Amino acid sequence: NPNPNPDPNPDPKVVELNNQAKHFVTNFGDEFRTHLIFDYVDEAAPAELRFPRMPEVRLEVGDELRQTRRSIDLRREAGTGPSAPHFLIIGAQKAGTTSMYEYLAQHPMVIRGRRRETHFLDWRWREELEGRPGRQLEWWARFYDEEAHHRYPSLRAGDSTPSYLLAPHLAVPRLRAMLEHGRRRMPLIVLLRDPAKRAVSHYRMVTDPSGTPAQKRTRGTAWLESDLSTLVEDDIAALAAAGVDRGVRAAEVDWDRFQSQYLEKMPNNHGSHSLVLRGLYALQLRPWIEAFGRDAFVFVRCEDLTTAEGVQAEVDRCVRHIGLRPHKLDNTKASNTRSYDRTPGPAEARLREYYEPFNQELYELLGWGEDKWW
Known part of the structure; x- marks a missing residue:
């Protein structure tokens, strides 16, 4: 507490009582004083936090700061930041999207x-x-903490919906219209996995008898009575009928035909569909890259998230892509995993044969060397 009987003519001074949750400062005077707390940055800190790269907030006379344990924002900048979401994880399903979202949420x-x-x-x-992109952006923002993002525009939030990659005919024009309206960019993150293993994992998830009623509704029931090999052959045939077949490069696909004969027939309320298509990454990515440019994306292989060091390195790449400084993860364990027999069967062998030329096209598209091949 301040001295109850102060000297009637004291020299103005600063007294600070700081015990974590309580913070009180007085200068025992009637004039404003500058209160400075000096600290230092340890030499072991990342380069982004050390001089000359350390972040700065420059104040003008009369500026007020809104400071939390995670952020520092100027009060006058409230409401000036872009509405959430600020980054998208667009796919692929069963390639580590849940884990990546959880890693980024630790920042x-x-x-x-x-x-x-x-x-x-x-x-x-x-x-x-x-046709009203501004109103669509406002509606999208309702999925986030609008008050927090208004008060603290430096905070970020993301949307992790892996079906976006699968549906470029819907997601790309909708997202592009909103970004053009808001004159903003959107960092996009794509996780990719060996497509044969991805398909097996997808089938195991959808046919898993465990789960809540809501989870089972989202998975769908269309595959419960079918074996994996039958589903693989059925989807390969459906893709061929729509003009997507071995020997046909993604750039050569007749998109009007593919969209009308395949994409527009996909269910929009469950995930028991497109088993093989979801692993044709180059085909799905081309419309996205053509619309937003290669620099809008960071691509992560699921296989590079198998060690703590690998997770940290890949998350650091994504964090920088979002526009934030890297942060050491507290937990590098994977999320949303399940146990099943991973012994390769005939369906996986068939998928591996089918995907081989499509994978080669992906490697060319992304500039991946042999060390990244499946």
Whole structure:
């Protein structure tokens, strides 16, 4: 507490009582004083936190700061930041998207949305707001903590909906219209996995008898009575009928035909579909890259997330892509994994044969060397 009987003519001074949750400062005078707390940055700190790269906040006379344990924002900048989401994880399903979202959520400048998968660009698109990108952006922001992002514009939040990659005919034009309206960019993150293993994992997830009623509804029931080999052959045949076949490069696919005969027939309320298509990464990525440019993306192989060091390195790449400084992860364990017999069967062998030329096209598209091949 301040001295109850101070000297009537004291020299103005600063007294600080700081015990974590309580902070009180007085200078025993009637004039403003500058209160400075000096600290130092340890030499072991990342280069981004040391001079001359350390972050700065420059104040003008009369500026007020809004400071939390995670952020520092100027009060006058409230509401000036872009609305959430600030980055997208667009796919692929069963390639580590849940884990990446959880890793990024450990960053002090990232806060979670009300949903991890908003499905705003596909299942939850507001048809009545078609042609009004500003209103669509406002609706999308409702999946996030709007008050926090208004008060603290330096905070970030992401949407992790892996079905976006699968549906470029829906997601790409919708996202592009909103970004052009807001004159902003959107960092995009794509996780990719050996497509044969991805398909097996997808099938095991959808046919898993465990789970909540809501999870089972989202997975769908269409595959419960079918074996994996039958589903693989059925989807390969459906793709061929729509003009997607071995020997046909992604750039040569007739998209109008593919869209009308395959994409537009996909269900929009469950995940029991497109078993083989989801692993044709080059085909799905081309419309995205053509629309937003290669620099909008960072690509992560699921196989590079198998060690703590690998996880940290890949998350650091994603964090920098979002525009934040790297942060050491507290937990590098994978999320949303399940146990099943991983012995390769005939269906996986068939998938591996089918995907081989499509994988080669992906390696060319992304500039991947042999060390990244499946």
